[in-house]
Amino acid sequence: MQSSAVNSSNNKETTRSITFxxxxxxxxxxxxREDQDVFILxxxxxxxxxxxxxxxxxxxxxxxERVRNTPIxxxxxxxxxxxxxxxGMKPVVELQFSDFITIAMxxxxxxxxxxxxxxxxxxxxxxxxxxxxxxxxxxxAQHSQSLEAWVAHVPxxxxxxxxxxxxxxxxxKAAIADPNPVIFYEHKLLYKTQEHVPEEAYTxxxxxxxxxxxxxxxxxxxxxxxxxxxxxAAEKLAEEGIDVEVIxxxxxxxxxxxxxxxxxxxxxxxIVVHEAVKRGGYGGEIASMIAESEAFDYLDAPIRRLGALPxxxxxxxxxxxxxxxxxxxxxxxxxxxxxxx
Amino acid sequence: xxxIRWFDEKVDEFFAKGMIHGTTHLCVGQEASAVGVCAxxxxxxxxxxxxxxxxxxxxxxxxxxxxxxxLFGRETGYCKGKGGSMHIADxxxxxxxxxGIVGGGIPLAVGxxxxxxxxxxGYITVCFFGDGAANEGSFHEAVNLAAIWDxxxxxxxxxxxxxxxxxxxxxxxxxxxxxxxxxYGIPGHVVDGNNLPEVMTVMKEAxxxxxxxxxxxxxxxxTYRWKGHSKSDAKKYRTREEEKEWKxxxxxxxxxxxxxxxxxxxxxxxxxxxKATKASxxxxxxxxxxxxxxxxxxxxxxxxx
Ligand SMILES: Cc1ncc(C[n+]2csc(CCOP(=O)(O)OP(=O)(O)O)c2C)c(N)n1
Numbered sequence: 047m048q049s050s051a052v053n054s055s056n057n058k059e060t061t062r063s064i065t066f067x068x069x070x071x072x073x074x075x076x077x078x079r080e081d082q083d084v085f086i087l088x089x090x091x092x093x094x095x096x097x098x099x100x101x102x103x104x105x106x107x108x109x110x111e112r113v114r115n116t117p118i119x120x121x122x123x124x125x126x127x128x129x130x131x132x133x134g135m136k137p138v139v140e141l142q143f144s145d146f147i148t149i150a151m152x153x154x155x156x157x158x159x160x161x162x163x164x165x166x167x168x169x170x171x172x173x174x175x176x177x178x179x180x181x182x183x184x185x186x187a188q189h190s191q192s193l194e195a196w197v198a199h200v201p202x203x204x205x206x207x208x209x210x211x212x213x214x215x216x217x218x219k220a221a222i223a224d225p226n227p228v229i230f231y232e233h234k235l236l237y238k239t240q241e242h243v244p245e246e247a248y249t250x251x252x253x254x255x256x257x258x259x260x261x262x263x264x265x266x267x268x269x270x271x272x273x274x275x276x277x278x279a280a281e282k283l284a285e286e287g288i289d290v291e292v293i294x295x296x297x298x299x300x301x302x303x304x305x306x307x308x309x310x311x312x313x314x315x316x317i318v319v320h321e322a323v324k325r326g327g328y329g330g331e332i333a334s335m336i337a338e339s340e341a342f343d344y345l346d347a348p349i350r351r352l353g354a355l356p357x358x359x360x361x362x363x364x365x366x367x368x369x370x371x372x373x374x375x376x377x378x379x380x381x382x383x384x385x386x387x
Numbered sequence: 388x389x390x391i392r393w394f395d396e397k398v399d400e401f402f403a404k405g406m407i408h409g410t411t412h413l414c415v416g417q418e419a420s421a422v423g424v425c426a427x428x429x430x431x432x433x434x435x436x437x438x439x440x441x442x443x444x445x446x447x448x449x450x451x452x453x454x455x456x457x458l459f460g461r462e463t464g465y466c467k468g469k470g471g472s473m474h475i476a477d478x479x480x481x482x483x484x485x486x487g488i489v490g491g492g493i494p495l496a497v498g499x500x501x502x503x504x505x506x507x508x509g510y511i512t513v514c515f516f517g518d519g520a521a522n523e524g525s526f527h528e529a530v531n532l533a534a535i536w537d538x539x540x541x542x543x544x545x546x547x548x549x550x551x552x553x554x555x556x557x558x559x560x561x562x563x564x565x566x567x568x569x570x571y572g573i574p575g576h577v578v579d580g581n582n583l584p585e586v587m588t589v590m591k592e593a594x595x596x597x598x599x600x601x602x603x604x605x606x607x608x609x610t611y612r613w614k615g616h617s618k619s620d621a622k623k624y625r626t627r628e629e630e631k632e633w634k635x636x637x638x639x640x641x642x643x644x645x646x647x648x649x650x651x652x653x654x655x656x657x658x659x660x661x662k663a664t665k666a667s668x669x670x671x672x673x674x675x676x677x678x679x680x681x682x683x684x685x686x687x688x689x690x691x692x
Contacts, residue, residue, distance in 0.1 A: 117558040
């Protein structure tokens with residue numbers, strides 16, 4: 047398959063506005079129409095249309111063989127996808143909430159990630175595991191986590207975390223085409239966000255960051271919902287005379303190090319923001335990468351990381367919000383960097 | 388049973404009004420299994436519950452005031468506003484907790500039963516779970532463990548016909564989930580989960596068996612959830628006729644009619660209970676509404692002991 051990157055800000059006239067959820071569905075449907083080996087499986091993805099409505103209507107078009115409604119058995123669903131991928135299919139799993147990755151973790155970490163390597167390069171596992179993540183819905187500690195660092199740590203898995211509808215479409219198509227197991231995170235709060243998404247088929251290569259906003263004073267590397275918060279912070283900071291560059295890596299593995307390094311060389315200051323718990327979070331990886339890179343000599347402020355407090359996600363709405371970085375926190379971090387506090 | 392019914396009906400109402408956030412899973416229509424099972428337990432006995440756990444919680448003796456306060460996210464709630472509907476625990480009353488992970492509580496129940504056996508504490512543990520949970524690895528692994536160790540645990544599968552949108556008949560190849568007991572070498576019973584006396588009878592027998600040290604029992608209570616799985620469920624996976632069929636088998640009305648028929652209570656007395664429980668749930672709402680929000684200072688509390 048030929049890949050062509052489409053910048054989300056281009057082609058506005060020729061496209062229509064659809065939601066993130068619709069963009070994911072469009073990617074799935076296009077791939078399934080194109081390739082008989084692609085099928086989807088997961089809990090309640092049939093007539094129910096998936097817990098977040100992503101697969102709505104797909105069973106009508108593709109039938110129950112290719113839109114496989116499964117029992118509640120995360121390890122078995124994931125393992126079955128791995129086995130079918132190993133034998134030539136291209137399964138896309140919907141794991142109802144990313145928290146349940148813990149149940150599928152043996153299959154992901156000990157099977158999917160390693161089979162090809164252990165077999166000396168024979169065979170591959172072209173599967174995708176899509177899963178909604180993140181807090182903000184009041185579902186509390188067992189349905190709100192951001193565990194992307196868990197999977198990013200395991201060699202052999204690729205990890206995608208889109209922040210916009212058009213990115214989601216292009217990245218999911220690339221993920222399905224990829225011959226490796228890919229974990230594809232969809233933040234629940236993004237599902238209803240809308241934007242212009244090209245109707246035609248296109249892919250966004252895994253491992254290509256997107257500069258969501260150009261700026262000269264400070265770089266903010268943000269993922270998923272934090273991209274939007276960073277952009278909001280950037281607009282407000284512009285009024286204070288601080289010009290922010292916002293970079294969305296889009297894929298954590300592989301990570302587009304060069305785009306981040308180039309930006310830090312330009313601005314000399316960097317803040318990494320994610321929703322996951324800061325301790326042991328992926329932000330630490332990005333910060334270390336910058337510190338180890340040629341951008342180190344260009345830094346004129348410490349690298350700052352913003353992430354969630356090290357607590358389980360609380361139920362009460364005010365506490366839930368207080369746990370994760372907000373626009374104000376990002377603004378303050380940017381001021382601290384620029385004014386070297 | 389009325390307390391459970393009114394509690395969940397009230398929650399439904401507040402949810403629709405947007406006054407409770409997050410998500411919630413109502414057990415309206417399933418009251419008899421919660422009550423019938425817990426009625427046969429002693430105070431020292433334990434239960435583990437599920438995401439659809441308000442009924443189990445009340446039946447094991449929890450205070451609806453504190454449950455409602457939890458749903459409102461208040462400091463006076465069972466989890467100080469940090470857990471919400473899916474995570475209510477009432478350890479003092481032997482409820483080791485609801486669970487947001489389908490099948491998550493099953494191994495926990497086995498562990499509690501192991502404690503009882505090893506320390507000879509004499510309590511038994513009832514493990515509630517759904518038909519959907521019976522397809523999780525945790526179910527199979529936990530039941531096997533309990534079986535080989537003869538642990539004092541009763542597995543109660545509330546088969547309400549659906550795991551979210553998945554009909555049990557499409558997700559389980561056998562007629563009765565209780566038949567799986569055979570594969571683990573333990574007794575299995577099927578019971579009409581809408582028939583309170585029948586649940587109590589089967590449960591009584593299971594309690595005697597388990598308390599005597601004979602090991603685990605698997606009970607399957609056939610019932611039905613009247614409402615959708617959780618909020619915003621269009622219920623496209625089932626027919627309105629089917630729903631009506633089951634509503635005609637209302638467990639509360641069934642029991643009430645039986646009591647009246649036998650002259651144990653009068654129509655008026657039944658009505659009094661119905662009204663009193665409703666009023667009491669209204670007071671729970673007041674309690675919840677008047678309770679303070681948790682302070683931001685508590686954010687970092689209770690992560691570690
Ligand atoms: C491990 C896990 N998988 C999936 C879910 C999402 N989920 C929550 S409840 C539910 C259905 C559970 O069905 P069942 O066990 O029959 O209980 P019921 O809802 O019918 O009471 C599903 C799929 C979850 N919470 N945990």
